[in-house]
Amino acid sequence: MNKSLQLSLDHTLLVWSNQKVLNPIHIKKAKGVNLYDDQGKRYIDFSSQLMNVYIGHGRQEITEVVRNQMTSLSYVCPPFTTETRGLLVEKLASITPDHINKTFFALSGAESNENAIILARLYSGKHKIIKHYRFYQGATMGAISAGGGPRKNHINNQQAPNFIHFENPYFYRCPWYSFSFEECGDRTIKNLENTLLYEGPDNIAAILLEDESGTSGCIEYPPYYLKKVNNLCKKYDMLLTID
Numbered sequence: 001m002n003k004s005l006q007l008s009l010d011h012t013l014l015v016w017s018n019q020k021v022l023n024p025i026h027i028k029k030a031k032g033v034n035l036y037d038d039q040g041k042r043y044i045d046f047s048s049q050l051m052n053v054y055i056g057h058g059r060q061e062i063t064e065v066v067r068n069q070m071t072s073l074s075y076v077c078p079p080f081t082t083e084t085r086g087l088l089v090e091k092l093a094s095i096t097p098d099h100i101n102k103t104f105f106a107l108s109g110a111e112s113n114e115n116a117i118i119l120a121r122l123y124s125g126k127h128k129i130i131k132h133y134r135f136y137q138g139a140t141m142g143a144i145s146a147g148g149g150p151r152k153n154h155i156n157n158q159q160a161p162n163f164i165h166f167e168n169p170y171f172y173r174c175p176w177y178s179f180s181f182e183e184c185g186d187r188t189i190k191n192l193e194n195t196l197l198y199e200g201p202d203n204i205a206a207i208l209l210e211d212e213s214g215t216s217g218c219i220e221y222p223p224y225y226l227k228k229v230n231n232l233c234k235k236y237d238m239l240l241t242i243d
């Protein structure tokens with residue numbers, strides 16, 4: 001076996017995996033959409049790794065920009081700011097919808113969800129967060145509690161409190177045996193509203209949704225589903241956060 005593959009297996013805890021039967025692909029280099037293992041075998045990276053390498057692998061102009069930044073200034077702690085950060089947040093404010101003009105920097109999806117939950121609670125003064133069951137938000141304590149999928153139960157059943165779940169609008173396995181995609185969506189909305197009323201809208205800070213369920217099953221939303229969820233948020237004075 002390749003030496004660095006053996007070292008990785010000996011000294012790394014790999015996530016979401018049975019450690020005893022692991023056989024990870026050992027990648028040596030990558031260019032564009034292609035990954036190559038140490039035998040030269042090519043893999044096409046259809047998912048851009050964890051949906052985070054959309055611009056492709058090995059872009060030299062990006063390497064150059066990173067190298068220049070590291071040479072002139074490699075780190076400042078959070079209360080400081082820099083010219084590069086100013087330019088980046090201006091750009092983000094210009095391309096996001098008008099009411100979004102501030103950026104919070106995080107290092108992962110889980111961390112950004114943790115902070116979205118904290119901000120929603122601080123802003124609203126309320127504590128409950130409502131979520132779909134089939135949903136993945138990350139592997140930190142709050143994010144894994146928020147994610148309603150059963151796969152977390154094998155590893156962690158001691159969940160953080162005040163995360164409430166409701167059914168996805170999952171027409172293929174519709175819990176209400178709906179006859180159409182739209183009907184499944186409308187019944188899900190009704191189920192959501194009932195859940196809100198049972199839980200008490202005065203206790204609910206936010207509804208937290210994926211823009212569409214991805215790693216938890218690729219469940220497509222019916223037409224206008226998010227709009228209808230947003231209408232409920234307005235009706236009961238709750239925030240809507242999209243992951």
Ligand SMILES: Cc1ncc(COP(=O)(O)O)c(C=O)c1O
Pocket residue numbers: 050107108109110111113136137138139210214215243
């Ligand atoms: C919708 C969604 N949110 C959050 C995460 C967690 O991101 P990270 O692994 O960067 O913590 C994922 C990861 O798959 C995701 O699909």
